Amino acid sequence: xxxxxxxxxxxxxxxxxxxxxxxxxxxxxxxxxxxxxxxxxxxxxxxxxxxxxxxxxxxxxxxxxxxxxxxxxxxxxxxxxxxxxxxxxxxxxxxxxxxxxxxxxxxxxxxxxxxxxxxxxxxxxxxxxxxxxxxxxxxxxxxxxxxxxxxxxxxxxxxxxxxxxxxxxxxxxxxxxxxxxxxxxxxxxxxxxxxxxxxxxxxxxxxxxxxxxxxxxxxxxxxxxxxxxxxxxxxxxxxxxxxxxxxxxxxxxxxxxxxxxxxxxxxxxxxxxxxxxxxxxxxxxxxxxxxxxxxxxxxxxxxxxxxxxxxxxxxxxxxxxxxx
Amino acid sequence: xxxxxxxxxxxxxxxxxxxxxxxxxxxxxxxxxxxxxxxxxxxxxxxxxxxxxxxxxxxxxxxxxxxxxxxxxxxxxxxxxxxxxxxxxxxxxxxxxxxxxxxxxxxxxxxxxxxxxxxxxxxxxxxxxxxxxxxxxxxxxxxxxxxxxxxxxxxxxxxxxxxxxxxxxxxxxxxxxxxxxxxxxxxxxxxxxxxxxxxxxxxxxxxxxxxxxxxxxxxxxxxxxxxxxxxxxxxxxxxxxxxxxxxxxxxxxxxxxxxxxxxxxxxxxxxxxxxxxxxxxxxxxxxxxxxxxxxxxxxxxxxxxxxxxxxxxxxxxxxxxxxx
Numbered sequence: 220x221x222x223x224x225x226x227x228x229x230x231x232x233x234x235x236x237x238x239x240x241x242x243x244x245x246x247x248x249x250x251x252x253x254x255x256x257x258x259x260x261x262x263x264x265x266x267x268x269x270x271x272x273x274x275x276x277x278x279x280x281x282x283x284x285x286x287x288x289x290x291x292x293x294x295x296x297x298x299x300x301x302x303x304x305x306x307x308x309x310x311x312x313x314x315x316x317x318x319x320x321x322x323x324x325x326x327x328x329x330x331x332x333x334x335x336x337x338x339x340x341x342x343x344x345x346x347x348x349x350x351x352x353x354x355x356x357x358x359x360x361x362x363x364x365x366x367x368x369x370x371x372x373x374x375x376x377x378x379x380x381x382x383x384x385x386x387x388x389x390x391x392x393x394x395x396x397x398x399x400x401x402x403x404x405x406x407x408x409x410x411x412x413x414x415x416x417x418x419x420x421x422x423x424x425x426x427x428x429x430x431x432x433x434x435x436x437x438x439x440x441x442x443x444x445x446x447x448x449x450x451x452x453x454x455x456x457x458x459x460x461x462x463x464x465x466x467x468x469x470x471x472x473x474x475x476x477x478x479x480x481x482x483x484x485x486x487x488x489x490x491x492x493x494x495x496x497x498x499x500x501x502x503x504x505x506x507x508x509x510x511x512x513x514x515x516x517x518x519x520x521x522x523x524x525x526x527x528x529x530x531x532x533x534x535x536x537x538x539x540x541x542x543x
Numbered sequence: 544x545x546x547x548x549x550x551x552x553x554x555x556x557x558x559x560x561x562x563x564x565x566x567x568x569x570x571x572x573x574x575x576x577x578x579x580x581x582x583x584x585x586x587x588x589x590x591x592x593x594x595x596x597x598x599x600x601x602x603x604x605x606x607x608x609x610x611x612x613x614x615x616x617x618x619x620x621x622x623x624x625x626x627x628x629x630x631x632x633x634x635x636x637x638x639x640x641x642x643x644x645x646x647x648x649x650x651x652x653x654x655x656x657x658x659x660x661x662x663x664x665x666x667x668x669x670x671x672x673x674x675x676x677x678x679x680x681x682x683x684x685x686x687x688x689x690x691x692x693x694x695x696x697x698x699x700x701x702x703x704x705x706x707x708x709x710x711x712x713x714x715x716x717x718x719x720x721x722x723x724x725x726x727x728x729x730x731x732x733x734x735x736x737x738x739x740x741x742x743x744x745x746x747x748x749x750x751x752x753x754x755x756x757x758x759x760x761x762x763x764x765x766x767x768x769x770x771x772x773x774x775x776x777x778x779x780x781x782x783x784x785x786x787x788x789x790x791x792x793x794x795x796x797x798x799x800x801x802x803x804x805x806x807x808x809x810x811x812x813x814x815x816x817x818x819x820x821x822x823x824x825x826x827x828x829x830x831x832x833x834x835x836x837x838x839x840x841x842x843x844x845x846x847x848x849x850x851x852x853x854x855x856x857x858x859x860x861x862x863x864x865x866x867x
Contacts (some may be wrong), residue, residue, distance in 0.1 A: 246688040297651060301644040320625040320691060323647060327621060327654070328684040334658055335677050338670070346662070347671070353659050360652040364570040367644060 220271055223264070223530060229277065230263045233285050237332075249313045249325040250332070253292055256308040261538075262395040263288045269399020269413055272527055279341055280402040283348060286336030287395050290352070293329035294359055296322055301367065302450060306443060344401045351401070351414075355394035362387025366452075374461070375453045381422060388428075389421025392457065412521045420512030420535045426507040427539060429454040430500060433491055445487030451476050455506065457490075459499045468493055511539060544595055547588070547854060553601065554587045557609050561656075561737040573637045573649040574656070576746030577616055580632040585862075586719040587612045592858065593723020593737055596851055602728040607672060610660030611719050614676075616654035618683055619644055625691065626774060630767060653862055668725045675725070675738075679718035686711025690776075699777045700787070705746060712752075713745025736845050744859045750831040751863060754824060757815055775800050779830065781814075783823045792817055811840030835863060 220228075234254055239247045263284035270280035298304075299312040300322050306312060312418060313458045314322035340348045365383040395412035405413070432447045433456060447454050461472060472493060475486055514535065517530060545553075558578055563571045569682035581856055594604035622628075623636040624646050630636060638646035662670045689707040693699050721738035729737070756771045757780060771778050785796060794819060818824060836857065842852060 241685070243688045245692060245694060246685055294651075297647055301647060319643075321688075322623055323625060324684055324688055324691075327618075327651075328681060330651070330654060331677055331681045331684065334673075335681075338673050338677065342670070346666070349658075349662050353655055354664065356650060357655045357659075360648055360655065361567060361570055364567045364645075364648055367648075368567060368569060386597070536552060 220528070220530065221267075221277055222372035223534075226264055226267045226277070227260060229281060230260045230267070230284065230288070234260075234288065235282055237285070238534050239332075245317070245321060246325055246328055247363050249296075249321055250329050252316070253307075253313055253325075253329075254289070254295055258292075258308060260288060262291050262391060264534070265392060265395035265417060266399040266402070268531055269396040269405075270403035270522075271399075272413070272523055272531065273400055273403035273405040275399075275403025278338045280399055282339040283352075283398055283402060284334045284395075286339075287352070287391070287398065289329050289333035289336065290356060291463045292389060293326045293333060294363070296326040296329065298363060301363070302444070332377055340398075340402060347401050347407075351394050351397050355390045358386045358390045362390075369453045370451050375458050377455070377458055377462070380453060380455060380458050382394070384425040385418065385422055387417045388425040392424065393417035409521050409523070412517050415517035415523075416514045416531075416535075419517065420511045420538065423510040424505055424515065424538045426455055426484045426510070429456055430503050430507075433487075434492060434500060435443070445491070447484075448490045449483050455503045456494050456499045458504055460494055460497050463492070463497050463499070468496070507539070511535070544851070544854065545591075545601060545674055546570075547858075550591045550601070551584060552585045553605060553614070554591070557605055558612065560751065561609070563656075567787055568755070569641070569645060570649050573620075573641055573645055574653050575674045576640070577620055577637055577649075577653075578613070579629075580634050582616075582632060584612060586615050586715060588724040588858070589719035589741060590726070590854055593720040593729075594727035595723075596737070596845075596847055596855065597724055597727035597729040597733070600721075603700025604723055605724060606663040607676075607722055608719075610657045610663075610677070611715070611722065611846050613653050613657035613660065614680060615715060617650045617657060618687070620650040620653065621720060622687060624685070625640060626770075640645070651652070653773055657669075664722075664726060666680070671725050672722050675718050680712045682714045684708045686714075693777045694775050699782050699788070701779070701782055704777060704779060704782050704818065708749040709742065709746055712749040713742045716745035716748065717741035733845050733847070736841050739841035740838045740845075740855075741858075743834045743841065744862065745832045747834040747838065748862050750779055750827055750834070753780055754827050754831075757811075758824060769807075769815070772811045772814045773807050779827045780818050780823045783826055784821050786823050788817070835859070 237254070239250075239251045239254075241247055266280050266284035266287055267277050270277060274407070295307065296313055299307055300314045300319055304312055305315050312322070313325065334349075337352050338345060339543055362383055362385070365379075366387055369380070369383060393414040394417070396417040397410045400410035400413045429447065432454070433445060435444065437444045446452075447457075457472075461469065464472060472490070475481070475490055478486065515532070518531065560576070561575075563575045563578075565571055590604050590608035590611055591601050594601060611682070617839050619631065620637055623631055624638045624643055629637055636646070637649065657675075661676050661864065662669060686707055686709070689703075690711055693704070693707060712849075717738040718741070720741040723735045724734035724737045753771065756778070757769060759768065761768045770776075771781075783795075785793065788796060796814070799814055807858055838857070842855065845852070
């Protein structure tokens with residue numbers, strides 16, 4: 220097995236060498252910029268690790284791995300427009316640095332490039348790889364739409380919220396692993412179990428993200444703190460708080476949700492105080508651990524030596540204790 | 544050979560039966576709406592005609608044909624946002640009827656759906672079909688970016704303009720035919736000649752579009768007249784007019800291009816008068832016919848009986864004398 224940092228190096232090298240120098244540079248420059256902002260490269264790592272789990276060659280999986288990363292960054296680029304976010308990884312978003320039009324179009328071009336890289340999968344598995352990729356790409360769009368719907372909704376049930384983060388975030392982690400497994404020669408049954416592992420870990424990962432938005436270290440998290448609160452995102456914390464609050468606190472929360480004229484920092488501070496009072500952070504951690512455990516159960520069922528699974532387990536664990 | 548109107552019926556039936564009823568309906572409803580606005584269905588027609596030219600089965604080509612149409616509509620949907628267009632085929636655009644965010648995201652989902660349909664090509668040719676599709680999809684993005692660049696540029700040379708419309712419009716007509724040819728069992732050489740035919744006819748088609756924007760019948764054209772003039776699009780007419788105008792007329796044109804505060808109809812009327820004075824409409828027609836003739840030369844070289852080519856020739860001719 221190749222060491223994690225070596226896989227990271229392979230991924231970053233490949234991204235740096237992507238042929239993105241064509242004309243017009245107004246189309247390709249934002250793609251280079253956005254891809255250069257870094258990030259954890261979690262999805263391509265999962266593709267390569269999924270491939271290695273079944274003894275596949277990392278080189279066969281590298282182009283599709285970068286394809287998934289390009290797709291993921293395309294969704295971030297368009298989400299940034301929709302969420303009106305000024306920063307991405309502590310740098311100006313593409314629509315801020317250039318324009319909304321440039322962000323729409325260079326995002327579209329990124330998606331095309333992503334498909335091209337996915338199509339460079341070995342012939343025997345390309346059809347199945349594309350099917351998993353496109354199926355889950357559509358789910359990511361559905362998740363983003365549910366997310367936008369829920370911002371405006373007065374009441375969201377927790378199961379709807381969990382389904383939304385599953386679609387928006389978790390399925391692509393699952394798909395990355397399943398694609399890696401297919402490229403590595405796994406049986407369809409094992410590939411699906413690995414998808415399940417990724418999907419569950421992904422839900423846990425997003426719940427951790429909800430927690431970090433409020434309780435994370437701004438420097439390390441690389442995003443402004445409390446953006447979810449400012450934009451009225453119905454995160455696990457908010458939904459649970461609305462469920463648990465007595466009528467007085469309920470009203471205070473609703474007032475903040477309906478406020479149109481407010482100082483952002485005051486809103487963040489007030490809502491965080493309510494979260495602390497109700498203890499929703501611990502409940503979020505508990506829910507997170509349940510999904511994590513279910514993911515681990517799926518991984519256990521895969522017929523591969525425990526030794527080979529160690530890196531994936533370590534990776535999943537690192538997501539649960541991360542600071543960014 | 545199946546009659547043209549029968550091919551149209553097959554296409555429209557298939558579009559009407561696309562599985563677009565999933566949740567969330569905010570994502571899928573705009574796709575259904577946009578696809579129901581009609582249009583000439585030129586690209587799927589070209590896929591089917593390309594397939595039939597080589598004796599292929601139309602049923603094998605139907606899903607990829609709809610895939611190209613979905614892709615084309617996805618680009619229109621996003622272009623409408625970028626161009627700030629209120630109407631598409633006499634109906635409100637998606638960003639007007641819903642919102643910019645909905646238009647971005649449902650466009651993205653359309654692109655995923657388009658890829659899914661392309662992947663339903665027969666196994667033997669799917670790799671080549673996807674390669675032609677994605678290669679040209681990227682060119683369409685490049686063309687749109689050049690188009691946006693040229694709106695702001697003071698001077699565009701005619702060859703740059705022709706290259707832009709080639710990328711933005713013509714290559715997808717070429718790709719539709721090439722994909723059809725591949726699905727119909729054509730040799731790669733013949734498939735490329737058919738691409739060439741489509742590309743040249745496509746440039747001619749776009750020049751006709753430039754003419755119709757100014758001189759077309761608003762009811763039949765289905766768009767507001769003079770949109771290109773209002774938005775300072777450097778069409779063939781405008782570029783040629785700037786080239787030919789004496790210093791007085793030149794200044795008048797530049798004043799309209801730089802005006803920020805104007806009555807739209809007055810601008811359209813004044814610029815049209817200059818076009819009439821300089822006779823640029825006839826020059827545009829002449830350029831259009833040159834590309835048309837080169838396209839016909841490519842078609843002639845394809846080793847298929849003249850009888851089989853008749854429908855394609857009639858189709859190309861209909862584009863040259865159309866009113867919409």
